[in-house]
Amino acid sequence: xxxxxxxxxxxxxxxxxxxxxxxxxxxxxxxxxxxxxxxxxxxxxxxxxxxxxxxxxxxxxxxxxxxxxxxxxxxxxxxxxxxxxxxxxxxxxxxxxxxxxxxxxxxxxxxxxxxxxxxxxxxxxxxxxxxxxxxxxxxxxxxxxxxxxxxxxxxxxxxxxxxxxxxxxxxxxxxxxxxxxxxxxxxxxxxxxxxxxxxxxxxxxxxxxxxxxxxxxxxxxxxxxxxxxxxxxxxxxxxxxxxxxxxxxxxxxxxxxxxxxxxxxxxxxxxxxxxxxxxxxxxxxxxxxxxxxxxxxxxxxxxxxxxxxxxxxxxxxxxxxxxxxxxxxxxxxxxxxxxxxxxxxxxxxxxxxxxxxxxxxxxxxxxxxx
Numbered sequence: 526x527x528x529x530x531x532x533x534x535x536x537x538x539x540x541x542x543x544x545x546x547x548x549x550x551x552x553x554x555x556x557x558x559x560x561x562x563x564x565x566x567x568x569x570x571x572x573x574x575x576x577x578x579x580x581x582x583x584x585x586x587x588x589x590x591x592x593x594x595x596x597x598x599x600x601x602x603x604x605x606x607x608x609x610x611x612x613x614x615x616x617x618x619x620x621x622x623x624x625x626x627x628x629x630x631x632x633x634x635x636x637x638x639x640x641x642x643x644x645x646x647x648x649x650x651x652x653x654x655x656x657x658x659x660x661x662x663x664x665x666x667x668x669x670x671x672x673x674x675x676x677x678x679x680x681x682x683x684x685x686x687x688x689x690x691x692x693x694x695x696x697x698x699x700x701x702x703x704x705x706x707x708x709x710x711x712x713x714x715x716x717x718x719x720x721x722x723x724x725x726x727x728x729x730x731x732x733x734x735x736x737x738x739x740x741x742x743x744x745x746x747x748x749x750x751x752x753x754x755x756x757x758x759x760x761x762x763x764x765x766x767x768x769x770x771x772x773x774x775x776x777x778x779x780x781x782x783x784x785x786x787x788x789x790x791x792x793x794x795x796x797x798x799x800x801x802x803x804x805x806x807x808x809x810x811x812x813x814x815x816x817x818x819x820x821x822x823x824x825x826x827x828x829x830x831x832x833x834x835x836x837x838x839x840x841x842x843x844x845x846x847x848x849x850x851x852x853x854x855x856x857x858x859x860x861x862x863x864x865x866x867x868x869x870x871x872x873x874x875x876x877x878x879x880x881x882x883x884x885x886x887x888x889x890x891x892x893x894x895x
Contacts, residue, residue: 540760544585545770548749550578552735555823556843557586560711560732562781562822566815567732568690568712570675570723570847574739579715580673587628587669589771591779597622600659601666601706627668629661629710631686633677640682642706644699657704662686662695665710675714676721683723686712687730729808732815733840734847736860781825788821790832793874798837801870805863807848815844834871841867 547554556569571579595602597620605621631640642660661670670686672678689695695708714731722728740746756763795817802812819840820832827836842863849862 541588542581542585542753542756543764543767543771544582544589545774546752546756546763546767547578547582547585548745548752549740550582550737552843553579553582553737554586555839556733556735557583557713558778558826559819559822559840560713561586561590561778562826563785563818564709564711566818566822567730567811568687568714570728570731570734571713571715571737572676572718572734573715573737575717577737577739579737580671583669583671583713583715584628587626589775589778590626591775592623592625593667594621594623595667596620601663601708602627602668603666603707607707627665627710629665629668629670631661631670631672631678633674635661635682637682637685640685641695641697642704644697644702644704657697657706659706660695662689662708662710663706666706666708668710670710670712672712672714674716674720676716676718676723680724680727683714683727687727691730728847729811731847733819733843735843736846777826777828780828781822784828784830785822785825787830788824788832789830790817790821794832794834794837797870797874801841801867802845804866804870805845805848806850807845808850812845812848816840819844834874837871838867 645656
């Protein structure tokens with residue numbers, strides 16, 4: 526009976542739409558890729574219409590990523606390097622296994638105990654044993670934590686998620702007993718703006734903000750329907766047809782992760798980034814930091830060792846859109862406002878840099894198209 530259940534689970538896990546086959550929604554895909562390369566960017570908030578492939582894209586990305594090494598039996602998915610050297614692992618007969626990057630979905634009705642984990646107070650008091658039941662933050666360590674309809678989640682829980690994502694640790698304290706465990710994950714939230722917005726204080730703590738809309742082009746809509754039909758008809762054959770494209774993206778991500786700390790950014794470009802944030806009246810310095818990190822991650826992905834103007838151009842709207850102060854009387858779209866200010870700030874660098882500004886900013890990553 527158990528064998529049959531495992532086979533069913535394995536079959537379900539394999540039926541994930543290939544990331545490289547997803548058409549459109551370039552902002553969302555770009556934001557997700559950048560956070561995978563550098564999780565310190567601070568996560569992604571994806572806001573848009575229903576039925577636009579948010580959940581499908583996030584699951585597809587998690588499935589695409591390379592497997593990670595963990596110590597068997599460790600409830601936090603820790604790597605051998607976190608606890609032991611390779612010699613100690615061998616000497617202590619610690620077994621190592623490779624698993625897919627954890628992709629944890631947080632349900633809207635989750636309680637704080639379910640998210641953070643709980644302590645068995647009875648065991649602690651009567652047996653003197655710290656018995657900890659891990660929550661979703663423990664399971665999401667070294668993976669992706671996805672919260673659909675995050676704008677409907679209790680603000681207190683959102684705050685907990687953001688704190689854990691920023692610090693990389695989860696602390697559970699009950700009755701004078703404290704448990705601390707690693708909780709490094711990429712936080713991805715999605716929602717429909719018609720159902721309400723997050724408070725500005727919470728929204729500001731997400732690194733990037735992607736807006737997605739329903740595809741209007743009839744040709745693309747037909748293409749999306751056809752691709753989905755082919756996937757459902759014979760998913761094994763469909764997935765196999767995209768293996769080469771999947772592997773290409775996977776290897777580029779691995780290379781970008783390994784090369785991230787070698788990426789440099791010119792001082793003049795850093796000054797321009799800060800000038801852009803200042804002119805847009807962005808509160809705090811999160812905007813400056815996120816643009817710098819995101820531009821480096823993009824340069825690493827595109828296999829360069831230096832940030833160019835076009836890298837900053839692609840990530841600026843993603844990093845600043847949700848940090849702008851909203852004026853109800855302002856008729857200019859927030860993205861358009863950022864683009865116009867960007868052109869003013871970086872205009873004097875044209876001719877001095879190897880990549881002058883494009884005529885129109887384009888949020889497009891060519892490598893996604895097959």
